[in-house]
Amino acid sequence: MNDQFKKCIELGNYFEFMPNSDQTHNQSELAHLFLKHPITNSVTFFGGSFNPFHQGHRACLDLCPEKNILIVPDCNPFKTEIYSSSNVYAEFLALALELKDTPYSLYPGFLGQNLPNPTASWLPYVKIKEKNFLIGDDSYMSLLTWKNPEPILKALTKLYVVPRKYGKDDYLKQEREVLKLNPNLEVHYLADHPYKNISSTDLRK
Numbered sequence: 001m002n003d004q005f006k007k008c009i010e011l012g013n014y015f016e017f018m019p020n021s022d023q024t025h026n027q028s029e030l031a032h033l034f035l036k037h038p039i040t041n042s043v044t045f046f047g048g049s050f051n052p053f054h055q056g057h058r059a060c061l062d063l064c065p066e067k068n069i070l071i072v073p074d075c076n077p078f079k080t081e082i083y084s085s086s087n088v089y090a091e092f093l094a095l096a097l098e099l100k101d102t103p104y105s106l107y108p109g110f111l112g113q114n115l116p117n118p119t120a121s122w123l124p125y126v127k128i129k130e131k132n133f134l135i136g137d138d139s140y141m142s143l144l145t146w147k148n149p150e151p152i153l154k155a156l157t158k159l160y161v162v163p164r165k166y167g168k169d170d171y172l173k174q175e176r177e178v179l180k181l182n183p184n185l186e187v188h189y190l191a192d193h194p195y196k197n198i199s200s201t202d203l204r205k
Contacts, residue, residue: 132158133152
């Protein structure tokens with residue numbers, strides 16, 4: 001395995017509540033650059049390829065009222081994209097430095113796998129009582145088409161949706177279907193923002 005991937009996996013092991021941690025370390029040993037607050041009873045995940053990270057992503061983070069937000073860079077499970085083995089840890093470190101003065105923590109463990117990693121394969125197994133999810137509305141509207149959406153939704157306490165492409169009527173229709181799988185789920189729709197049309201795909205062109 002390339003050293004860049006190994007560094008991501010080794011750092012990920014310090015997040016002892018994550019299902020792929022080898023339990024040899026714990027979060028108390030992490031530098032503030034990666035973990036801004038201890039994560040014990042509640043965590044809000046914000047996942048994506050972030051390739052590249054942009055103002056739209058930052059707006060999502062800033063709009064969310066939760067305090068313990070954990071950014072989870074990962075491969076898109078619906079695409080074949082993988083990260084270059086020569087710079088994956090360097091890119092993660094650059095993102096951590098970009099966000100060093102924010103309250104947002106970052107988890108690199110899945111980058112070390114460098115494989116598509118469906119949310120259902122890890123989120124239900126996180127060892128934190130309250131698990132929340134922050135997503136754009138395009139992801140929200142496609143959520144029921146994800147691989148094994150039911151265990152994802154049943155594992156969540158709150159779902160935060162950031163506007164991007166859809167409107168209130170679309171949200172309410174989707175919410176009815178989502179709540180069939182977890183009637184206790186709290187779905188919160190966040191405020192609009194001026195960066196909703198920015199796309200990582202477009203920025204890569």
